[in-house]
Amino acid sequence: MDKQIMDFMNFLDSSNSRYLASMQIAERLDNAGFVELNESEPFVLKENGKYYIRRMNTAIIAFVIGSHNLAEHGFTMASSHIDSPAFKIKPESLQQDKSVCRVGVEVYGSPIIHTWLDRELSISGKVLIKNQGSYETRFVDIKDPIAIIPNAALHMNREINKGFQYNAQTHLLAILSVDSFEGNPLKSLIAKALDTKEDSIVEMDLYLYDPTGARLTGINSEMIVSGRLDNLAMTHAILTGLIEAKAPKQTSIGVFFDNEEIGSQSPEGAASSLLSEILERINLAQDGSREDFYRALRNSYMISADMAHAYHPAYAEKYEPNYSPKMNNGPVIKRNVNLSYASSAESSIRFIELCTKAKVQHQEFLVRSDMPCSTTVGPIVATKLGILTVDIGNPMWAMHSIRETAGIKDHLDLIKVLKNYFS
Numbered sequence: 001m002d003k004q005i006m007d008f009m010n011f012l013d014s015s016n017s018r019y020l021a022s023m024q025i026a027e028r029l030d031n032a033g034f035v036e037l038n039e040s041e042p043f044v045l046k047e048n049g050k051y052y053i054r055r056m057n058t059a060i061i062a063f064v065i066g067s068h069n070l071a072e073h074g075f076t077m078a079s080s081h082i083d084s085p086a087f088k089i090k091p092e093s094l095q096q097d098k099s100v101c102r103v104g105v106e107v108y109g110s111p112i113i114h115t116w117l118d119r120e121l122s123i124s125g126k127v128l129i130k131n132q133g134s135y136e137t138r139f140v141d142i143k144d145p146i147a148i149i150p151n152a153a154l155h156m157n158r159e160i161n162k163g164f165q166y167n168a169q170t171h172l173l174a175i176l177s178v179d180s181f182e183g184n185p186l187k188s189l190i191a192k193a194l195d196t197k198e199d200s201i202v203e204m205d206l207y208l209y210d211p212t213g214a215r216l217t218g219i220n221s222e223m224i225v226s227g228r229l230d231n232l233a234m235t236h237a238i239l240t241g242l243i244e245a246k247a248p249k250q251t252s253i254g255v256f257f258d259n260e261e262i263g264s265q266s267p268e269g270a271a272s273s274l275l276s277e278i279l280e281r282i283n284l285a286q287d288g289s290r291e292d293f294y295r296a297l298r299n300s301y302m303i304s305a306d307m308a309h310a311y312h313p314a315y316a317e318k319y320e321p322n323y324s325p326k327m328n329n330g331p332v333i334k335r336n337v338n339l340s341y342a343s344s345a346e347s348s349i350r351f352i353e354l355c356t357k358a359k360v361q362h363q364e365f366l367v368r369s370d371m372p373c374s375t376t377v378g379p380i381v382a383t384k385l386g387i388l389t390v391d392i393g394n395p396m397w398a399m400h401s402i403r404e405t406a407g408i409k410d411h412l413d414l415i416k417v418l419k420n421y422f423s
Contacts, residue, residue: 007236029243072295111401
């Protein structure tokens with residue numbers, strides 16, 4: 001198996017929530033010699049220095065200072081998001097009904113809900129612990145399956161195969177046990193995993209996930225099946241390309257936003273001041289003026305990378321016939337006349353040239369004219385900063401399912417493009 005694909009699968013298996021995805025990114029950056037900066041302290045940067053910041057335990061911006069003048073050559077950037085649709089646990093909703101122990105959930109983003117039912121689930125997330133008068137943030141990953149959300153039997157819900165609408169309040173409670181209990185078994189489980197006392201836990205931000213690891217499938221093992229390919233696949237490709245880039249002349253930046261699946265409206269989301277602040281501080285740390293900063297923005301380029309839709313022959317009527325990307329046929333430029341995607345003729349040509357230079361073919365996607373179009377962080381960044389931006393992604397099936405499918409060759413090709421781009 002290809003070394004980069006093995007690393008990709010390990011990344012997916014270790015990133016079971018956006019908190020753990022952020023930790024994986026930080027760990028890889030640390031190992032590659034990047035230095036973490038504190039946003040509350042002055043930035044001291046060196047030429048060819050490698051740095052990153054982490055906000056709210058999730059979003060990360062990593063960058064390498066280039067040798068070229070920033071005002072004249074701008075920033076070379078690629079962005080993704082690290083969150084995926086999920087079920088968030090309501091920690092105080094624990095209830096017992098005829099010895100069945102259940103806990104309620106909130107639906108995060110827009111998952112394909114039925115794919116979450118009748119499969120073993122585990123828990124990961126963030127926990128706040130009170131420790132000698134102060135609060136400590138800890139991260140937890142149970143790993144073992146400890147929950148399930150079962151369907152009603154077909155005999156009790158005869159309409160289920162005709163399309164059934166689940167009620168998030170009543171149908172999606174996760175069953176943790178069928179044994180009687182006293183106290184709070186969820187908090188007890190988390191306390192044991194963190195080797196702490198139950199009464200020291202003051203807050204829990206926990207999510208359900210499928211602990212089944214990433215797998216290769218297909219006669220030639222040409223596809224990967226996993227949770228959270230949207231959008232950890234793009235995250236891994238950008239991260240790998242940035243880390244493997246050799247002494248870039250332009251200041252190269254990988255941006256890993258949070259909360260894209262719920263609109264990006266958070267301090268760590270694309271609609272926040274996060275990226276603009278960091279870009280300006282990079283400029284100031286190099287003694288650049290306000291005028292230099294605006295010049296740098298005009299000379300900058302952003303690749304907004306979010307997964308795309310692969311042609312699915314069972315649903316051929318859902319695709320624009322002339323813009324139906326095929327899996328393992330190269331990264332996809334995504335366009336939309338109403339700018340749900342930020343791609344323009346100018347930004348697309350630049351990405352096409354990058355693909356040509358890397359000897360990678362590209363594809364294009366347009367949504368059908370009678371269907372609505374989804375969006376990405378691309379238009380948000382392009383609007384806020386006025387940066388030339390292209391929206392791209394690798395083709396995949398079952399986006400927002402608990403198990404998604406994408407092509408191996410596409411992932412390797414995009415890493416090649418991004419490595420050359422950052423170099």
